[in-house]
């Protein structure tokens with residue numbers, strides 16, 4: 713059974729998985745859930761992803777959630793090219809870089825947190841941007857030090873790892889919200905290097921089929937008839 717990635721073009725967490733799939737050359741179908749309309753909370757999707765978050769990777773026998781767990785599953789299921797270095801210590805260092813982004817930066821600027829700032833605390837656009845920078849800056853300062861210590865052309869050494877899968881979408885997000893990346897030359901260097909590589913290019917947000925208001929997707933028709941998709945996608949597929 714082919715893999716199906718439930719995601720959204722601008723989801724940084726789904727983007728991590730797209731990069732890993734592209735690096736490994738694994739084909740997959742995509743189903744988009746428009747986070748702006750709350751499609752990720754549709755009952756049909758909650759049966760797959762109980763947190764109501766993307767990404768979720770349908771592997772046939774199960775639906776995997778949490779991007780770091782999915783990255784690790786992909787790396788074990790499709791060992792080549794490995795997205796972790798050899799060596800116990802090096803592997804822990806790469807996982808630490810990925811976690812610094814996925815666990816300590818991204819959760820503070822994901823959609824539901826920003827929505828809560830706007831609606832519960834009446835934050836305006838400038839305040840939301842200040843909030844994002846408030847947490848990206850220390851996170852990127854630490855990552856810059858880690859890349860300076862361990863990095864090469866990529867965040868760790870000279871081959872892509874799960875750290876790069878996490879870093880690239882976070883750089884995009886930081887730029888989108890106006891965070892000044894001037895102090896982070898190593899991070900910018902890795903980002904520039906990755907931008908020139910086909911796998912990273914294919915996975916980028918703006919090139920996804922659901923980007924820019926289009927609600928859909930390269931989802932095979934047979935999949936559309938079997939999956940209880942979100943209402944919006946369902947309608948789009950039947951058009």
Ligand SMILES: N[C@@H](CCC(=O)N[C@@H](CS)C(=O)NCC(=O)O)C(=O)O
Nearest residue numbers: 723724725765766778779822823824
């Ligand atoms: N820790 C989760 C985070 C997942 C997550 O927050 N996904 C965001 C998109 S990047 C989402 O679905 N947001 C919808 C919402 O907040 O309601 C992971 O790494 O998969």
